[in-house]
Amino acid sequence: MGALSLLNPLMLLGLLMGGAVIYWFTGASTQAVVTGAYRAVVYIKEHMKLDAKTASEKDSKEVVRICTVYAQKGMWNIFIVIFCLALALPFFNPYFFIGYLIAIAFFGLFQAIFMANAGGAWDNAKKIVEVDLRQKGTDLHAATVVGDTVGDPFKDTSSVALNPVIKFTTLFGLLAVEIAVTMTSQGAKTAIGLVFFLVALAFVYRSFYGMRIPEEDAGSNGTLVLPHNVKGRHRRHGQALTPDPYRCASPGPAVGLRGHRRVSRRWPLRFTRPRCSPPGSGPRSGWSPAPGP
Secondary structure (H helix, E strand, O other), X not given: OOOOOOOOHHHHHHHHHXXXXXXXXXXXXXXXXXXXXXXXXXXXXHHOOOOOOXXXXXXXXXXXXXXXXXXXXXXXXXXXXXXXXXHHHHHHOXXXXXXXXXXXXXXXXXXXXXXXXXXXXXXXXXXXXXXXXXXXXXXXXXXXXXXXXXHHHHHHHHHHHHHHHHHHHHHXXXXXXXXXXXXXXXXXXXXXXXXHHHHHHHHHHHHHHOOOOOOOOOOOOOEEEOOOOOOEEEOOOOOOEEEOXXXXXXXXXXXXXXXXXXXXXXXXXXXXXXXXXXXXXXXXXXXXXXXXX
16 A cells, blocks of 8 residues: 555656646547538538528538538547557556546546636627627627637537546546456566557547648648638638738739639648739749738
8 A cells, every 4th residue: 555655656657647648638629629620611611602591401411521520530539549548557557557547537627627617708708799798790709709719619529528538447447457457477468558558649649640730831832721821811701812921913813712723632622822913824923022011
């Protein structure tokens, strides 16, 4: 019983490991939501007419399918990581896994409370601006909408999903500890633990780098990734899409959002920048540096 102490480095390492897994889980689940929403927005911008009186049933089903696919992809990544870690860590050291279980329960509880409250606050802020202040369409409303895009994954995805994560880890972890304690060969236990641990690391990598939205490319290689337009300048109401620091300077008509040509049919969707000069005159033709403020 003397080993059950915070002075035991294995216990302390298990506490750090459990806390890290909780914060990884919240990030990975939010990333899956963001990626699915990104793909849905791109599909809506390309195929759906928002000013139509009736919605297309086919396009609506496709949007639901896109969101479902990315929810399932994110779920499988997270499930395999949690499952493999619950089986791998007991085979290394029982006290290390005890610290891991304590951290999963402790950090998971308070992280769930924090994310539920923060997400609810963001969501309520948007409703107050819309209903009480009646400032829809203003900059204040736009700011609350941005906050709500973070608040919804917080309160509806990550926080509520921490409860089954804690229960699942505890259940399968205790079964794995019982198996690990009865085994006598330390080499076999280490080998089993390493196999499950490496599988978990592979899916941790996949949960971020396999689900991420690629970085915007505007202004460097003549391409633009939509709908994010960090380096570009997106004007609404059918006006031109003008990347920065290059602004359309020729008298030719700029091609709007629906006039972009898709370069690759695979995700991520990449689009050529709007042409301000006749086709074939080069990616830089018709562009001039934007004047300073």
